[in-house]
Amino acid sequence: MPVKRRKKDFTFWEKIYIPEIAKGLALTFKNMIRPKYTMQYPEEKFIPSGSYRGRPVLVMENNGVERCVACGLCSRVCPPLAIEVQAAETESEKERYPVKFEINMLRCIFCGLCEEVCPEEAIVMSKDYELAFSSRQDAIYDKNKLLTPVNQLQDRIEFLRHYK
Ligand code: SF4
Numbered sequence: 001m002p003v004k005r006r007k008k009d010f011t012f013w014e015k016i017y018i019p020e021i022a023k024g025l026a027l028t029f030k031n032m033i034r035p036k037y038t039m040q041y042p043e044e045k046f047i048p049s050g051s052y053r054g055r056p057v058l059v060m061e062n063n064g065v066e067r068c069v070a071c072g073l074c075s076r077v078c079p080p081l082a083i084e085v086q087a088a089e090t091e092s093e094k095e096r097y098p099v100k101f102e103i104n105m106l107r108c109i110f111c112g113l114c115e116e117v118c119p120e121e122a123i124v125m126s127k128d129y130e131l132a133f134s135s136r137q138d139a140i141y142d143k144n145k146l147l148t149p150v151n152q153l154q155d156r157i158e159f160l161r162h163y164k
């Protein structure tokens with residue numbers, strides 16, 4: 001049972017609250033001069049490290065060829081069924097490519113499973129966190145929005161090679 005203190009039990013300083021007010025003010029001033037971590041977004045952009053999982057993108061080689069061989073593994077493993085892949089044949093060495101590759105960004109939960117299962121390192125989580133759509137159709141990212149040059153994804157690829 002809590003012990004109740006009667007008014008006469010309080011000291012003079014406790015009765016006038018001055019020490020408590022001083023302690024509160026000291027804490028406030030201490031926090032005013034501490035380093036600030038708030039970023040002035042969007043003027044100041046947050047640049048994440050390689051471990052960050054932003055929106056998934058398709059890797060495009062420096063010669064403009066996509067790495068994806070349209071095996072469909074990412075689509076099969078995606079928990080919210082956000083990926084749609086349609087394969088077609090090609091004359092090139094890899095034989096198959098995705099004639100259609102779409103990710104519904106309204107469904108994507110950024111779990112990174114697509115990236116984990118891809119045998120070609122063809123889909124990776126980028127640093128892009130700026131997602132805004134004005135319609136449901138806008139949220140469906142096709143190859144035009146997904147293909148990203150490999151040199152922009154180096155941080156993530158190196159991170160994956162190190163930790164996968
Ligand atoms: S990150 Fe997860 S939810 Fe998003 S597309 Fe890849 S597997 Fe699907």
Ligand code: SF4
Nearest residue numbers: 068069071072074118
């Ligand atoms: S991104 Fe990778 S897992 Fe997905 S279809 Fe292409 S090669 Fe297969």
